[in-house]
Amino acid sequence: MQSVDRAVSVMEFLSRQGLSSLTEIANELDIHKSTVYRLLATLEYRGIVEQDPDTERYRLGFGLAAMAGSVTADLDIVRHSRGICQSLSDETEETVTLEVLEGNEAVIIHQSISSSSVLGADWSGSHTPLHCTASGKVLMAHMPSRRVNGLLRKQLEAKTDNTIVEPDHLREQFQEIRESGYGYTVEELEVGLNAVGAPIHASDGNVVGAVSLSGPAFRLPLESIPDYGRLTAGAGSDISRRFGYHRGATTGR
Template sequence: MDRAISVLQVLARLKKAGVTEIATELSVHKSTVSRLLGTLEARGLVEQAASRGRYRLAYGVVQLAEGASKKHDLAVISRTVCDALAEDVGETVNVVVHEGRAVVTIDQVIGSASITTVNWVGQRDPLHATSAGKVFLANMPRAEFETYVSAELERFTDHTMVDPGVLEADLARVRDNGYASTFEEQEIGLAAVAAPIRSLDGEVIAALTVSGPTFRIDRASIPKIAERLLPAAAQISERNGYPKAG
Protein backbone atom coordinates (compact mmCIF):
# COMPACT_ATOMS: atom_id res chain seq x y z
CA MET A 1 0.00 0.00 0.00
CA ASP A 2 2.85 2.36 0.91
CA ARG A 3 4.49 1.89 -2.49
CA ALA A 4 1.19 2.18 -4.36
CA ILE A 5 0.62 5.60 -2.77
CA SER A 6 4.13 6.62 -3.81
CA VAL A 7 3.32 5.61 -7.41
CA LEU A 8 0.27 7.89 -7.35
CA GLN A 9 2.36 10.74 -5.97
CA VAL A 10 4.97 10.35 -8.70
CA LEU A 11 2.27 10.43 -11.38
CA ALA A 12 0.73 13.51 -9.78
CA ARG A 13 4.09 15.26 -10.11
CA LEU A 14 5.21 13.99 -13.53
CA LYS A 15 1.71 13.96 -15.11
CA LYS A 16 2.67 10.97 -17.30
CA ALA A 17 5.33 8.34 -16.71
CA GLY A 18 6.33 4.87 -17.77
CA VAL A 19 7.27 1.91 -15.60
CA THR A 20 11.01 2.62 -15.87
CA GLU A 21 10.61 6.28 -14.89
CA ILE A 22 8.50 5.44 -11.86
CA ALA A 23 10.86 2.66 -10.77
CA THR A 24 13.79 5.06 -10.97
CA GLU A 25 11.97 7.73 -8.97
CA LEU A 26 11.10 5.29 -6.18
CA SER A 27 14.26 3.13 -6.30
CA VAL A 28 12.26 -0.10 -6.65
CA HIS A 29 12.29 -2.88 -9.23
CA LYS A 30 10.33 -2.40 -12.46
CA SER A 31 8.37 -5.62 -11.90
CA THR A 32 7.09 -4.24 -8.59
CA VAL A 33 5.96 -1.01 -10.26
CA SER A 34 4.30 -2.95 -13.06
CA ARG A 35 2.25 -5.02 -10.58
CA LEU A 36 1.23 -1.92 -8.66
CA LEU A 37 0.15 -0.12 -11.83
CA GLY A 38 -1.94 -3.12 -12.83
CA THR A 39 -3.81 -3.03 -9.52
CA LEU A 40 -4.27 0.74 -9.61
CA GLU A 41 -5.51 0.59 -13.19
CA ALA A 42 -8.02 -2.12 -12.31
CA ARG A 43 -9.39 0.10 -9.52
CA GLY A 44 -9.68 3.14 -11.79
CA LEU A 45 -6.95 5.20 -10.12
CA VAL A 46 -4.55 5.24 -13.08
CA GLU A 47 -4.96 4.75 -16.81
CA GLN A 48 -2.68 4.35 -19.78
CA ALA A 49 -2.20 7.47 -21.86
CA ALA A 50 -2.67 7.53 -25.62
CA SER A 51 0.98 6.53 -25.98
CA ARG A 52 0.96 2.97 -24.66
CA GLY A 53 3.36 2.23 -21.83
CA ARG A 54 2.92 5.58 -20.09
CA TYR A 55 0.46 6.07 -17.26
CA ARG A 56 -1.43 9.01 -15.76
CA LEU A 57 -3.86 9.53 -12.91
CA ALA A 58 -7.45 8.54 -13.69
CA TYR A 59 -10.84 9.84 -12.60
CA GLY A 60 -10.92 7.56 -9.56
CA VAL A 61 -8.42 9.86 -7.89
CA VAL A 62 -10.82 12.78 -8.32
CA GLN A 63 -13.56 10.80 -6.62
CA LEU A 64 -11.28 10.12 -3.66
CA ALA A 65 -10.33 13.79 -3.45
CA GLU A 66 -13.96 14.79 -3.24
CA GLY A 67 -14.17 12.84 0.02
CA ALA A 68 -11.71 15.17 1.72
CA SER A 69 -13.73 17.61 3.78
CA LYS A 70 -10.91 19.59 5.34
CA LYS A 71 -7.76 21.12 3.94
CA HIS A 72 -4.90 20.53 6.35
CA ASP A 73 -2.16 23.12 6.54
CA LEU A 74 1.45 22.26 7.24
CA ALA A 75 1.23 22.88 10.98
CA VAL A 76 -1.66 20.40 11.29
CA ILE A 77 0.02 17.81 9.06
CA SER A 78 3.24 17.96 11.05
CA ARG A 79 1.90 18.23 14.60
CA THR A 80 1.90 14.55 15.63
CA VAL A 81 5.37 14.05 14.15
CA CYS A 82 6.66 17.11 16.03
CA ASP A 83 5.12 15.85 19.27
CA ALA A 84 6.86 12.49 18.88
CA LEU A 85 10.20 14.04 17.96
CA ALA A 86 10.11 16.50 20.88
CA GLU A 87 9.39 13.65 23.27
CA ASP A 88 12.19 11.58 21.73
CA VAL A 89 14.95 14.20 21.86
CA GLY A 90 13.61 16.21 24.80
CA GLU A 91 14.23 19.53 23.05
CA THR A 92 12.17 22.23 21.34
CA VAL A 93 10.92 21.29 17.86
CA ASN A 94 9.81 23.95 15.38
CA VAL A 95 8.33 24.03 11.88
CA VAL A 96 9.79 26.98 10.00
CA VAL A 97 9.02 28.59 6.62
CA HIS A 98 10.96 30.99 4.38
CA GLU A 99 9.76 34.57 4.03
CA GLY A 100 11.94 37.07 2.16
CA ARG A 101 15.36 37.39 3.83
CA ALA A 102 14.10 35.66 6.96
CA VAL A 103 12.54 32.49 8.33
CA VAL A 104 9.35 32.41 10.38
CA THR A 105 8.33 29.74 12.88
CA ILE A 106 4.75 28.56 12.32
CA ASP A 107 4.53 25.84 14.98
CA GLN A 108 6.44 24.79 18.10
CA VAL A 109 6.51 21.85 20.49
CA ILE A 110 8.59 22.09 23.67
CA GLY A 111 10.37 18.91 24.76
CA SER A 112 10.50 17.50 28.27
CA ALA A 113 14.13 18.46 28.87
CA SER A 114 13.68 22.04 27.73
CA ILE A 115 14.00 24.81 30.29
CA THR A 116 13.05 27.59 27.90
CA THR A 117 9.77 29.48 27.89
CA VAL A 118 10.57 31.32 24.64
CA ASN A 119 7.72 31.21 22.14
CA TRP A 120 9.29 31.24 18.69
CA VAL A 121 5.98 31.13 16.79
CA GLY A 122 5.65 34.15 14.53
CA GLN A 123 9.22 35.29 15.14
CA ARG A 124 11.35 36.33 12.17
CA ASP A 125 14.97 35.20 12.18
CA PRO A 126 17.84 35.62 9.68
CA LEU A 127 18.56 33.01 7.06
CA HIS A 128 22.35 32.89 7.42
CA ALA A 129 22.42 32.59 11.23
CA THR A 130 19.79 29.86 11.72
CA SER A 131 19.78 26.15 10.94
CA ALA A 132 16.39 26.45 9.18
CA GLY A 133 17.66 29.40 7.16
CA LYS A 134 20.68 27.40 6.02
CA VAL A 135 18.36 24.65 4.78
CA PHE A 136 16.65 27.21 2.53
CA LEU A 137 19.90 28.84 1.43
CA ALA A 138 21.40 25.46 0.54
CA ASN A 139 18.44 24.62 -1.69
CA MET A 140 17.66 27.97 -3.32
CA PRO A 141 18.59 28.84 -6.94
CA ARG A 142 22.10 30.22 -7.40
CA ALA A 143 20.91 33.65 -8.52
CA GLU A 144 18.68 33.98 -5.46
CA PHE A 145 21.54 32.98 -3.15
CA GLU A 146 23.88 35.52 -4.74
CA THR A 147 21.27 38.23 -4.27
CA TYR A 148 21.01 37.34 -0.59
CA VAL A 149 24.75 37.45 0.10
CA SER A 150 25.26 40.59 -2.00
CA ALA A 151 23.86 42.58 0.93
CA GLU A 152 25.88 42.86 4.11
CA LEU A 153 25.19 39.91 6.40
CA GLU A 154 24.44 40.90 9.98
CA ARG A 155 26.71 39.54 12.69
CA PHE A 156 24.92 38.34 15.85
CA THR A 157 27.81 36.61 17.64
CA ASP A 158 31.49 35.92 16.99
CA HIS A 159 30.38 32.63 15.39
CA THR A 160 27.98 34.12 12.82
CA MET A 161 29.05 33.35 9.25
CA VAL A 162 29.12 36.74 7.53
CA ASP A 163 31.73 35.93 4.87
CA PRO A 164 29.89 34.64 1.74
CA GLY A 165 32.70 32.18 0.97
CA VAL A 166 32.62 30.67 4.46
CA LEU A 167 28.84 30.47 4.36
CA GLU A 168 28.86 28.85 0.93
CA ALA A 169 31.31 26.17 2.11
CA ASP A 170 29.03 25.43 5.05
CA LEU A 171 26.01 25.16 2.74
CA ALA A 172 27.88 22.60 0.63
CA ARG A 173 28.14 20.47 3.78
CA VAL A 174 24.41 20.96 4.34
CA ARG A 175 23.69 19.54 0.89
CA ASP A 176 26.08 16.61 1.49
CA ASN A 177 24.72 15.77 4.95
CA GLY A 178 21.05 16.46 4.25
CA TYR A 179 20.73 18.68 7.32
CA ALA A 180 22.00 22.01 8.65
CA SER A 181 23.23 23.03 12.08
CA THR A 182 24.20 26.15 13.98
CA PHE A 183 26.24 26.49 17.15
CA GLU A 184 25.99 29.87 18.88
CA GLU A 185 25.66 31.62 15.49
CA GLN A 186 22.47 33.51 16.32
CA GLU A 187 22.66 33.54 20.12
CA ILE A 188 25.32 32.52 22.62
CA GLY A 189 24.32 29.30 24.34
CA LEU A 190 21.91 28.19 21.58
CA ALA A 191 22.40 25.32 19.12
CA ALA A 192 20.02 23.99 16.48
CA VAL A 193 19.69 21.34 13.79
CA ALA A 194 17.32 21.51 10.80
CA ALA A 195 16.18 19.24 7.96
CA PRO A 196 14.09 20.05 4.87
CA ILE A 197 10.37 19.42 4.47
CA ARG A 198 9.48 18.94 0.80
CA SER A 199 6.36 19.27 -1.33
CA LEU A 200 5.06 16.93 -4.00
CA ASP A 201 7.52 18.28 -6.60
CA GLY A 202 10.52 18.06 -4.26
CA GLU A 203 10.68 21.78 -3.47
CA VAL A 204 11.82 22.68 0.05
CA ILE A 205 8.78 24.43 1.52
CA ALA A 206 9.69 24.32 5.21
CA ALA A 207 12.28 23.14 7.69
CA LEU A 208 11.93 21.00 10.79
CA THR A 209 14.27 22.08 13.58
CA VAL A 210 15.48 20.85 16.94
CA SER A 211 17.02 23.51 19.18
CA GLY A 212 18.31 23.73 22.72
CA PRO A 213 21.09 24.95 24.98
CA THR A 214 24.69 24.17 24.06
CA PHE A 215 25.28 22.31 27.33
CA ARG A 216 22.89 19.65 25.98
CA ILE A 217 23.24 20.06 22.21
CA ASP A 218 26.99 20.16 21.63
CA ARG A 219 28.96 19.54 18.44
CA ALA A 220 29.29 15.84 19.24
CA SER A 221 25.57 15.31 19.76
CA ILE A 222 24.40 17.15 16.62
CA PRO A 223 24.83 14.13 14.28
CA LYS A 224 22.91 11.95 16.75
CA ILE A 225 20.04 14.42 16.82
CA ALA A 226 20.11 14.57 13.02
CA GLU A 227 19.62 10.79 12.91
CA ARG A 228 16.25 11.31 14.63
CA LEU A 229 15.40 14.56 12.88
CA LEU A 230 15.83 13.38 9.28
CA PRO A 231 13.23 10.55 9.42
CA ALA A 232 10.77 12.92 11.09
CA ALA A 233 11.22 15.55 8.36
CA ALA A 234 10.86 12.84 5.72
CA GLN A 235 7.62 11.64 7.34
CA ILE A 236 6.14 15.15 7.21
CA SER A 237 7.25 15.45 3.57
CA GLU A 238 5.47 12.20 2.76
CA ARG A 239 2.30 13.44 4.48
CA ASN A 240 2.62 16.56 2.34
CA GLY A 241 2.70 14.49 -0.85
CA TYR A 242 6.43 13.87 -1.41
CA PRO A 243 6.94 10.28 -2.69
CA LYS A 244 8.65 7.84 -0.36
CA ALA A 245 11.60 5.97 -1.87
CA GLY A 246 11.98 2.21 -1.41
Protein backbone atom coordinates (compact mmCIF):
# COMPACT_ATOMS: atom_id res chain seq x y z
CA MET A 1 0.00 0.00 0.00
CA GLN A 2 2.89 2.35 0.71
CA SER A 3 4.26 1.84 -2.79
CA VAL A 4 0.85 2.57 -4.33
CA ASP A 5 0.53 5.73 -2.24
CA ARG A 6 3.99 6.89 -3.29
CA ALA A 7 3.29 6.17 -6.97
CA VAL A 8 0.13 8.27 -6.81
CA SER A 9 2.08 11.04 -5.07
CA VAL A 10 4.61 11.00 -7.91
CA MET A 11 1.84 11.36 -10.49
CA GLU A 12 0.17 14.16 -8.53
CA PHE A 13 3.47 16.04 -8.26
CA LEU A 14 4.19 15.69 -11.98
CA SER A 15 0.66 16.84 -12.80
CA ARG A 16 1.35 20.07 -10.87
CA GLN A 17 4.97 20.69 -11.75
CA GLY A 18 5.41 19.21 -15.21
CA LEU A 19 8.98 18.23 -16.14
CA SER A 20 10.85 17.39 -12.94
CA SER A 21 14.15 15.79 -12.04
CA LEU A 22 14.66 12.70 -9.93
CA THR A 23 16.07 14.87 -7.14
CA GLU A 24 13.10 17.26 -7.20
CA ILE A 25 10.64 14.40 -6.95
CA ALA A 26 12.61 12.74 -4.13
CA ASN A 27 12.76 16.01 -2.19
CA GLU A 28 9.03 16.58 -2.65
CA LEU A 29 8.13 13.09 -1.43
CA ASP A 30 10.88 13.14 1.22
CA ILE A 31 12.06 9.64 0.31
CA HIS A 32 15.39 8.27 -0.93
CA LYS A 33 16.24 8.77 -4.58
CA SER A 34 16.77 5.05 -5.14
CA THR A 35 13.16 4.41 -4.09
CA VAL A 36 11.88 7.16 -6.38
CA TYR A 37 13.96 5.78 -9.23
CA ARG A 38 12.35 2.35 -8.86
CA LEU A 39 8.88 3.92 -8.80
CA LEU A 40 9.63 5.99 -11.89
CA ALA A 41 11.08 3.00 -13.72
CA THR A 42 7.89 1.00 -13.10
CA LEU A 43 5.64 3.90 -14.09
CA GLU A 44 7.72 4.51 -17.20
CA TYR A 45 7.53 0.83 -18.18
CA ARG A 46 3.72 1.04 -17.96
CA GLY A 47 3.61 4.26 -19.98
CA ILE A 48 2.28 6.33 -17.07
CA VAL A 49 5.46 8.44 -16.87
CA GLU A 50 8.02 9.27 -19.54
CA GLN A 51 11.55 10.65 -19.40
CA ASP A 52 12.70 13.45 -21.67
CA PRO A 53 15.76 12.07 -23.51
CA ASP A 54 17.53 15.45 -23.57
CA THR A 55 16.99 16.72 -20.03
CA GLU A 56 16.43 13.33 -18.35
CA ARG A 57 13.55 14.94 -16.48
CA TYR A 58 10.22 13.19 -15.99
CA ARG A 59 6.66 14.02 -16.97
CA LEU A 60 3.33 12.23 -17.19
CA GLY A 61 3.02 9.89 -20.18
CA PHE A 62 0.31 9.11 -22.67
CA GLY A 63 -0.59 5.89 -20.87
CA LEU A 64 -2.26 7.99 -18.20
CA ALA A 65 -4.21 9.89 -20.84
CA ALA A 66 -5.46 6.61 -22.30
CA MET A 67 -6.82 5.52 -18.92
CA ALA A 68 -8.36 8.93 -18.30
CA GLY A 69 -10.05 8.66 -21.69
CA SER A 70 -12.40 5.97 -20.39
CA VAL A 71 -13.51 8.29 -17.59
CA THR A 72 -13.92 11.15 -20.06
CA ALA A 73 -16.10 8.94 -22.25
CA ASP A 74 -18.37 8.18 -19.29
CA LEU A 75 -18.60 11.87 -18.46
CA ASP A 76 -19.50 12.61 -22.09
CA ILE A 77 -22.33 10.08 -21.92
CA VAL A 78 -23.70 11.77 -18.82
CA ARG A 79 -23.38 15.22 -20.35
CA HIS A 80 -25.19 14.21 -23.54
CA SER A 81 -27.80 12.14 -21.70
CA ARG A 82 -28.80 14.07 -18.58
CA GLY A 83 -31.64 16.10 -20.10
CA ILE A 84 -33.06 13.19 -22.09
CA CYS A 85 -33.00 10.91 -19.04
CA GLN A 86 -34.77 13.48 -16.92
CA SER A 87 -37.44 13.97 -19.58
CA LEU A 88 -38.03 10.21 -19.76
CA SER A 89 -38.22 10.01 -15.98
CA ASP A 90 -40.70 12.89 -15.80
CA GLU A 91 -42.85 11.41 -18.57
CA THR A 92 -43.03 7.94 -17.04
CA GLU A 93 -42.69 8.95 -13.38
CA GLU A 94 -40.09 6.21 -12.96
CA THR A 95 -36.35 5.98 -12.36
CA VAL A 96 -34.00 6.25 -15.36
CA THR A 97 -30.35 5.25 -15.19
CA LEU A 98 -27.30 5.19 -17.44
CA GLU A 99 -24.98 2.19 -17.37
CA VAL A 100 -21.62 1.37 -18.93
CA LEU A 101 -19.50 -1.76 -18.90
CA GLU A 102 -16.88 -2.12 -16.20
CA GLY A 103 -15.21 -5.50 -16.43
CA ASN A 104 -17.96 -8.11 -16.50
CA GLU A 105 -20.54 -5.91 -14.78
CA ALA A 106 -22.61 -2.84 -15.55
CA VAL A 107 -21.97 0.26 -13.46
CA ILE A 108 -24.56 3.01 -13.04
CA ILE A 109 -22.98 6.36 -13.85
CA HIS A 110 -26.09 8.57 -13.68
CA GLN A 111 -29.62 8.44 -12.30
CA SER A 112 -32.65 10.60 -13.01
CA ILE A 113 -35.63 10.21 -10.75
CA SER A 114 -39.08 11.73 -10.98
CA SER A 115 -40.39 13.60 -7.97
CA SER A 116 -43.38 11.25 -7.96
CA SER A 117 -41.36 8.03 -8.24
CA VAL A 118 -41.90 5.51 -5.45
CA LEU A 119 -38.23 4.49 -5.69
CA GLY A 120 -36.08 6.91 -3.73
CA ALA A 121 -32.77 5.01 -3.57
CA ASP A 122 -29.70 6.46 -5.26
CA TRP A 123 -28.07 3.70 -7.32
CA SER A 124 -25.26 5.84 -8.78
CA GLY A 125 -21.98 3.95 -8.67
CA SER A 126 -23.67 0.60 -8.13
CA HIS A 127 -22.43 -2.47 -10.01
CA THR A 128 -25.02 -4.91 -11.34
CA PRO A 129 -24.84 -8.29 -13.10
CA LEU A 130 -25.19 -8.31 -16.86
CA HIS A 131 -27.39 -11.39 -17.31
CA CYS A 132 -30.31 -10.31 -15.10
CA THR A 133 -30.63 -6.57 -15.70
CA ALA A 134 -32.21 -4.83 -18.68
CA SER A 135 -29.16 -2.66 -19.35
CA GLY A 136 -26.80 -5.59 -18.85
CA LYS A 137 -28.66 -7.70 -21.39
CA VAL A 138 -28.53 -4.80 -23.85
CA LEU A 139 -24.78 -4.48 -23.37
CA MET A 140 -24.27 -8.23 -23.79
CA ALA A 141 -26.47 -8.31 -26.90
CA HIS A 142 -24.03 -5.96 -28.62
CA MET A 143 -20.80 -7.58 -27.48
CA PRO A 144 -18.63 -9.63 -29.84
CA SER A 145 -19.89 -13.22 -29.81
CA ARG A 146 -16.59 -14.54 -28.47
CA ARG A 147 -16.91 -12.44 -25.32
CA VAL A 148 -20.56 -13.37 -24.87
CA ASN A 149 -19.71 -17.07 -25.13
CA GLY A 150 -17.02 -16.63 -22.49
CA LEU A 151 -19.46 -14.96 -20.10
CA LEU A 152 -22.14 -17.57 -20.67
CA ARG A 153 -19.73 -20.41 -19.92
CA LYS A 154 -19.54 -19.19 -16.32
CA GLN A 155 -22.00 -20.15 -13.62
CA LEU A 156 -24.69 -17.46 -13.69
CA GLU A 157 -26.31 -16.58 -10.39
CA ALA A 158 -30.08 -16.80 -10.07
CA LYS A 159 -31.00 -13.69 -8.11
CA THR A 160 -34.70 -14.64 -8.03
CA ASP A 161 -36.87 -17.50 -9.25
CA ASN A 162 -37.37 -15.49 -12.47
CA THR A 163 -33.68 -15.03 -13.28
CA ILE A 164 -32.80 -16.55 -16.64
CA VAL A 165 -29.50 -18.43 -16.45
CA GLU A 166 -29.78 -20.79 -19.43
CA PRO A 167 -27.29 -19.68 -22.12
CA ASP A 168 -29.53 -20.62 -25.07
CA HIS A 169 -32.46 -18.69 -23.60
CA LEU A 170 -30.27 -15.65 -23.07
CA ARG A 171 -28.93 -15.84 -26.62
CA GLU A 172 -32.51 -15.81 -27.88
CA GLN A 173 -33.15 -12.70 -25.84
CA PHE A 174 -30.04 -11.03 -27.21
CA GLN A 175 -31.30 -11.61 -30.74
CA GLU A 176 -34.67 -10.12 -29.80
CA ILE A 177 -32.92 -7.09 -28.32
CA ARG A 178 -30.99 -6.47 -31.53
CA GLU A 179 -34.22 -6.73 -33.52
CA SER A 180 -36.53 -4.70 -31.27
CA GLY A 181 -34.03 -2.12 -30.02
CA TYR A 182 -34.69 -2.76 -26.33
CA GLY A 183 -34.38 -5.43 -23.66
CA TYR A 184 -36.28 -6.05 -20.46
CA THR A 185 -36.37 -7.98 -17.21
CA VAL A 186 -39.35 -9.10 -15.16
CA GLU A 187 -38.37 -9.53 -11.51
CA GLU A 188 -35.01 -11.06 -12.45
CA LEU A 189 -32.71 -8.92 -10.30
CA GLU A 190 -35.15 -8.25 -7.46
CA VAL A 191 -38.62 -9.52 -6.70
CA GLY A 192 -41.13 -6.78 -7.52
CA LEU A 193 -38.76 -4.82 -9.82
CA ASN A 194 -39.13 -4.67 -13.62
CA ALA A 195 -37.00 -2.76 -16.10
CA VAL A 196 -36.43 -1.99 -19.76
CA GLY A 197 -33.17 -0.88 -21.39
CA ALA A 198 -31.88 0.36 -24.73
CA PRO A 199 -28.44 0.85 -26.27
CA ILE A 200 -26.47 4.07 -26.66
CA HIS A 201 -24.38 4.11 -29.84
CA ALA A 202 -21.23 6.10 -30.55
CA SER A 203 -20.77 7.73 -33.94
CA ASP A 204 -19.09 4.58 -35.31
CA GLY A 205 -22.08 2.45 -34.31
CA ASN A 206 -20.47 0.70 -31.37
CA VAL A 207 -22.55 0.49 -28.20
CA VAL A 208 -20.92 2.55 -25.44
CA GLY A 209 -23.63 2.36 -22.81
CA ALA A 210 -27.28 1.72 -22.07
CA VAL A 211 -30.21 3.74 -20.77
CA SER A 212 -32.73 1.91 -18.63
CA LEU A 213 -36.06 2.61 -16.97
CA SER A 214 -37.09 0.68 -13.87
CA GLY A 215 -39.98 0.59 -11.50
CA PRO A 216 -42.14 -1.64 -9.33
CA ALA A 217 -43.81 -4.50 -11.13
CA PHE A 218 -47.30 -3.23 -10.36
CA ARG A 219 -46.50 -0.03 -12.28
CA LEU A 220 -44.46 -1.72 -15.03
CA PRO A 221 -46.40 -4.93 -15.61
CA LEU A 222 -45.39 -7.35 -18.35
CA GLU A 223 -48.10 -6.13 -20.74
CA SER A 224 -46.74 -2.56 -20.55
CA ILE A 225 -43.16 -3.56 -21.45
CA PRO A 226 -43.51 -2.89 -25.23
CA ASP A 227 -44.72 0.67 -24.62
CA TYR A 228 -42.01 1.43 -22.08
CA GLY A 229 -39.49 -0.32 -24.32
CA ARG A 230 -40.30 1.96 -27.25
CA LEU A 231 -40.02 5.04 -25.04
CA THR A 232 -36.66 3.90 -23.67
CA ALA A 233 -35.40 2.96 -27.14
CA GLY A 234 -36.41 6.43 -28.30
CA ALA A 235 -34.38 7.98 -25.51
CA GLY A 236 -31.41 5.79 -26.45
CA SER A 237 -31.72 6.91 -30.07
CA ASP A 238 -31.88 10.57 -29.04
CA ILE A 239 -28.72 10.20 -26.95
CA SER A 240 -26.98 8.30 -29.75
CA ARG A 241 -27.74 11.09 -32.23
CA ARG A 242 -25.98 13.51 -29.89
CA PHE A 243 -22.91 11.33 -30.31
CA GLY A 244 -23.23 11.64 -34.08
CA TYR A 245 -24.69 8.17 -34.61
CA HIS A 246 -26.92 7.54 -37.58
CA ARG A 247 -28.65 4.20 -38.06
CA GLY A 248 -26.66 2.05 -40.45
CA ALA A 249 -23.23 3.12 -39.17
CA THR A 250 -20.73 0.28 -39.15
CA THR A 251 -19.73 -1.32 -35.88
CA GLY A 252 -16.90 -3.46 -34.61
CA ARG A 253 -19.13 -6.49 -34.04
